[in-house]
Amino acid sequence: MRIESFVKKANIAWFSRHFLTNLQLTRVIFIIVASTSLAQMTDIEQTSNPPTADRREHTTTVHGIEISDPYFWMKDPSYPQVDDQDVLDYLNAENKHFDEYMAPLGELTERLFQEIKARQVEDESSVPVRDGKYVYQSRYIPGKQYRQHVRWSAKGDTFLEYGTPPASATQLILDENVLAQDEDYFQRRGFSVDPTHSLLAYGVDFSGNERFTLQILEIASNNLLPIAIPNATGEAIWSNDGKSLFYVVNNENWRPYQVVRHALGTDKSEDVVIYEEKDDGFFVDIDRSTSRSYLIVRAASNVTSEIRVLSLDSPKAELKLVAPRRHQHEYDLDHHGDQFVIRTNDQHKNFGLVLAPENDPTMANWKPLLEPSDERYITDVTTFASHVVIAAREKGLETVSIMTQSGQPQAIPFSEAAYSLWFGSNPEPDPEFLRIEYSSLTTPETTYDYEFATGKLHTRKVQEIPSGHEPTHYLTDRIHATARDGVKVPVTLVYRKDTKLDGSAPLYLYGYGAYGATMDPYFRTTILSLVDRGFVYAIAHIRGGAELGYHWYESGKLRHRTNTFNDFVDVARHLADQHYTTEGRIAIAGGSAGGSLMGAAINQAPELWGAVAAHVPFVDILNTMLDDSLPLTPIEWPEWGNPIESKEDFEYIRSYSPYDQLEPATYPPLFVTAGLNDPRVTYWEPAKWVAKIRHLKLDDNPLVFKTEMSAGHGGKSGRYESLREVAEEYAFILNVMTPQE
Numbered sequence: 001m002r003i004e005s006f007v008k009k010a011n012i013a014w015f016s017r018h019f020l021t022n023l024q025l026t027r028v029i030f031i032i033v034a035s036t037s038l039a040q041m042t043d044i045e046q047t048s049n050p051p052t053a054d055r056r057e058h059t060t061t062v063h064g065i066e067i068s069d070p071y072f073w074m075k076d077p078s079y080p081q082v083d084d085q086d087v088l089d090y091l092n093a094e095n096k097h098f099d100e101y102m103a104p105l106g107e108l109t110e111r112l113f114q115e116i117k118a119r120q121v122e123d124e125s126s127v128p129v130r131d132g133k134y135v136y137q138s139r140y141i142p143g144k145q146y147r148q149h150v151r152w153s154a155k156g157d158t159f160l161e162y163g164t165p166p167a168s169a170t171q172l173i174l175d176e177n178v179l180a181q182d183e184d185y186f187q188r189r190g191f192s193v194d195p196t197h198s199l200l201a202y203g204v205d206f207s208g209n210e211r212f213t214l215q216i217l218e219i220a221s222n223n224l225l226p227i228a229i230p231n232a233t234g235e236a237i238w239s240n241d242g243k244s245l246f247y248v249v250n251n252e253n254w255r256p257y258q259v260v261r262h263a264l265g266t267d268k269s270e271d272v273v274i275y276e277e278k279d280d281g282f283f284v285d286i287d288r289s290t291s292r293s294y295l296i297v298r299a300a301s302n303v304t305s306e307i308r309v310l311s312l313d314s315p316k317a318e319l320k321l322v323a324p325r326r327h328q329h330e331y332d333l334d335h336h337g338d339q340f341v342i343r344t345n346d347q348h349k350n351f352g353l354v355l356a357p358e359n360d361p362t363m364a365n366w367k368p369l370l371e372p373s374d375e376r377y378i379t380d381v382t383t384f385a386s387h388v389v390i391a392a393r394e395k396g397l398e399t400v401s402i403m404t405q406s407g408q409p410q411a412i413p414f415s416e417a418a419y420s421l422w423f424g425s426n427p428e429p430d431p432e433f434l435r436i437e438y439s440s441l442t443t444p445e446t447t448y449d450y451e452f453a454t455g456k457l458h459t460r461k462v463q464e465i466p467s468g469h470e471p472t473h474y475l476t477d478r479i480h481a482t483a484r485d486g487v488k489v490p491v492t493l494v495y496r497k498d499t500k501l502d503g504s505a506p507l508y509l510y511g512y513g514a515y516g517a518t519m520d521p522y523f524r525t526t527i528l529s530l531v532d533r534g535f536v537y538a539i540a541h542i543r544g545g546a547e548l549g550y551h552w553y554e555s556g557k558l559r560h561r562t563n564t565f566n567d568f569v570d571v572a573r574h575l576a577d578q579h580y581t582t583e584g585r586i587a588i589a590g591g592s593a594g595g596s597l598m599g600a601a602i603n604q605a606p607e608l609w610g611a612v613a614a615h616v617p618f619v620d621i622l623n624t625m626l627d628d629s630l631p632l633t634p635i636e637w638p639e640w641g642n643p644i645e646s647k648e649d650f651e652y653i654r655s656y657s658p659y660d661q662l663e664p665a666t667y668p669p670l671f672v673t674a675g676l677n678d679p680r681v682t683y684w685e686p687a688k689w690v691a692k693i694r695h696l697k698l699d700d701n702p703l704v705f706k707t708e709m710s711a712g713h714g715g716k717s718g719r720y721e722s723l724r725e726v727a728e729e730y731a732f733i734l735n736v737m738t739p740q741e
Contacts, residue, residue: 050703051093053691054086062626063647067660069623071688080209080254082676082683091676091687091707098706105731112529112734113727117720118467119525127447127460129435130154131427134197145718146176146186173219179204184710185717189234190214194242199225201245203234208712209677211254214247216264227268237288237295239315246274246295246315248284254631254679256284259297261315275299275308275319280634288312289335290382291429298332302515303638305330309340309361322356323363333361336383341369343381348372349550353381353390370409377549382423385430387452391423396490396547398422398520400436402452412450412457416440418478418492420520433458439522441494441537442471465525473497474531476521481540481567481574487555489567490541490548492521493580499534506610506737507536507581509572513544513564514593515639516553526726536580542567542597558641559648562656565600572608583608587733591615592681592713599658599689602667609668611733616674616713619658620685622650631679659685662692666699669736671729674707675715683707702736 055070076084102109122142128135134151141148150170180186183206190212192201198219203212212234216225233248233256245262259275262268277284277299287296295310297319306325311317322340323331331344333356340356344366352372356365370390372378379398380391388403394411398421401409414421424435424447433449444463451458475497480488499505508530512519519539527537541547544556544564556564568588576583587610590598595617602612618624625643627633641649654660670693674686690705697703708715715725 050097050694051090052694053090055695062643063650065650071691074684074687074691075682079682080679091683091709094690094705095707098704101702101704102728102732105735108734109727109731112730113724115529116526116723116727119465119528120723121464121466129425129427131193132197140719141177144177145720146180148172148176149174149191173200174202174217187717190236192236192238194238195240196242199242201236201238203232207677207710208675208714210679210712211250216245229262229268233285235286237286240292240312244315246286248286253629255280259284259286274310280628281637283635290384291335294335296333300330301635301638303328303330305332307331307333320361322361334381334383336388337385341381341383341388342366343378345550349554350374350376351378353378370407377546380423382426389434393518393547393549396541412436414438416443418476418521419443420522441476441492441521441523442474444469444523463523469528481571483567483570487543489571491538491571491575492541493536493538494531495536496531496534499536501579503576503579503582505534505536505581506585506587507538507575508587508589509538509540509575510589511540511542511568511597512590512594513542513556513568513597516546516550518545518547529730538575538580540568540571542571557639559652561640565597565604565656568597568601569605569608585610587611587737589613591617593618595619595681596621596658600656603658603661606665606667611669611671611736613671613729613733614686615715616678616681617672617686617689618681619689621657622653622660624685625653630682659689659692662696664696664698667693667697667701667703669701670703671732672703672705673715674705675712676707676709677712680713704732
């Protein structure tokens with residue numbers, strides 16, 4: 001799983017096979033639907049035969065066990081440079097086959113694209129955010145793929161008063177469309193304005209390999225300073241005097257490992273490394289405390305973290321260690337007055353909150369603030385000068401709470417049975433309101449400002465659907481399916497009121513189940529194209545995520561990994577038993593680590609699925625976990641196991657690894673994608689998987705495979721390009737499952 005800009009206090013899972021940016025979510029959470037039986041196959045005439053990949057003998061021996069991998073040659077020896085002609089020829093042949101298969105579906109694809117596009121506001125703008133003397137906003141210009149970023153003077157406006165000013169008062173800061181001009185791919189990461197609001201630091205990536213070049217823009221002149229820092233993560237933090245900039249660089253293996261200080265006006269060669277992480281199993285990221293007083297340097301694996309802080313008033317001072325790393329101790333913090341508020345799992349896996357004095361925040365000085373609980377899984381804490389705000393999960397739902405004088409959190413109430421809730425942009429250290437975002441499967445995304453003084457929620461924006469949307473036409477359910485070991489697995493569903501629940505409806509089912517990532521129900525305009533055609537849409541909140549707390553995550557990782565796959569299959573069978581659909585009329589989809597789920601599901605129960613969409617699927621798990629030269633492998637051993645050191649881990653991973661468990665069988669129609677420059681799930685994993693399935697499959701069901709040759713983990717960049725990719729996926733599924741469409 002991997003997504004987008006750094007999120008404040010993001011879990012180290014950001015670095016893993018989990019990719020979820022706001023723009024990319026429509027591609028990462030790939031949910032596809034079937035609407036007829038498998039017997040109704042596509043009626044298009046294939047214009048070419050699928051490529052047949054060479055099988056070249058290659059064996060390795062691990063723990064005395066010989067592994068044969070006839071498609072090992074697809075890993076280019078010069079990776080991350082991919083220039084092996086045999087590899088390129090194979091990928092291009094698959095792309096040609098994909099294009100020829102999809103060509104007769106061009107009209108359907110275009111119709112779906114226009115339908116999905118019609119639900120997007122052409123000139124959509126974000127809710128303005130005040131930051132000191134300016135109000136900032138991002139916006140789309142009709143017909144353009146990327147955002148513009150603008151600002152205007154705040155003039156002392158209160159949060160209920162400031163809004164979009166006359167065009168003459170608006171200053172254009174950055175136009176991503178200009179940066180992306182003539183580029184096949186573009187991504188910006190980071191947007192850091194210096195304390196004087198005169199300089200902007202941001203990173204750009206033109207290949208999808210997530211190696212950003214950090215640049216500094218002089219806002220008034222619109223000129224770049226004569227320094228460009230390559231191989232960075234894109235994020236940057238300014239010192240409070242605006243004369244120093246802190247950033248993170250990647251090593252040659254794409255591991256963020258150094259924090260560097262740059263002094264404005266000096267050459268990059270004079271930059272100073274203030275922290276370097278030696279352990280290949282730890283990645284580094286940086287943040288700024290909400291108080292703007294501290295640089296926070298976090299080194300973390302999937303299960304262990306270690307934090308150092310530095311006063312941004314003294315950028316040349318030494319970093320101060322908070323608590324030395326201890327296996328499976330995770331913590332993060334924010335600054336509040338003369339103390340740090342620390343979220344820690346040292347006493348309970350669901351985390352509690354402690355206070356520590358800023359002059360000596362070591363563990364010996366930690367004092368309880370909020371005791372941990374079996375019922376409340378604390379996921380984040382943000383501290384303003386006057387308030388402490390807690391994000392948590394209780395009874396499977398997200399909550400945002402304000403700490404009261406009594407020391408207990410008071411939740412902001414919401415009435416829907418299932419929803420998604422998260423922090424919006426809150427840049428100021430002592431605001432009079434809290435920006436939060438809310439959504440559900442039937443409620444479009446709504447931006448609220450919660451007024452601390454009164455406890456009122458002020459609606460700032462409701463997502464507009466230009467082509468129309470009536471929430472009362474839909475129903476949503478929250479049910480539980482019983483897994484084979486007796487565990488109750490939550491499932492969230494949405495469907496039209498006029499959809500018959502007699503087993504005749506097709507259903508598409510999404511699941512992820514890894515890294516403790518929660519797949520909460522939020523509003524997706526794309527799925528309306530399927531739900532309005534009578535489909536039931538379902539999210540399986542399977543183990544491996546953290547929907548029900550940290551224990552839910554633990555029970556789907558390492559030696560419990562197969563619980564995730566079993567839960568997903570059992571949910572599908574339960575939905576059929578309850579007449580939401582019928583076996584064989586279920587399409588499933590997932591991306592990245594969710595692609596592992598897709599691979600395991602078709603190996604375990606191929607008869608259930610009418611279609612499968614596997615995007616950048618992490619399917620060659622055993623070989624990847626055996627290859628410690630890959631950037632993500634050491635950090636992922638706590639998630640999957642270390643098959644190099646442990647024979648038991650080796651045998652367990654091999655028992656479910658989708659690539660290793662393929663055998664001669666009938667497979668459902670498959671739609672598979674990859675990115676040539678993807679550093680998270682390397683292109684050869686889906687390529688090898690597809691080649692092996694082609695060799696073993698005993699059916700004539702379609703299998704198409706597309707590699708984006710100029711992109712990475714999230715597919716194509718650009719607002720409309722991403723929507724067109726969704727339209728392609730839906731066209732494939734609708735053609736396979738409902739040829740009359």
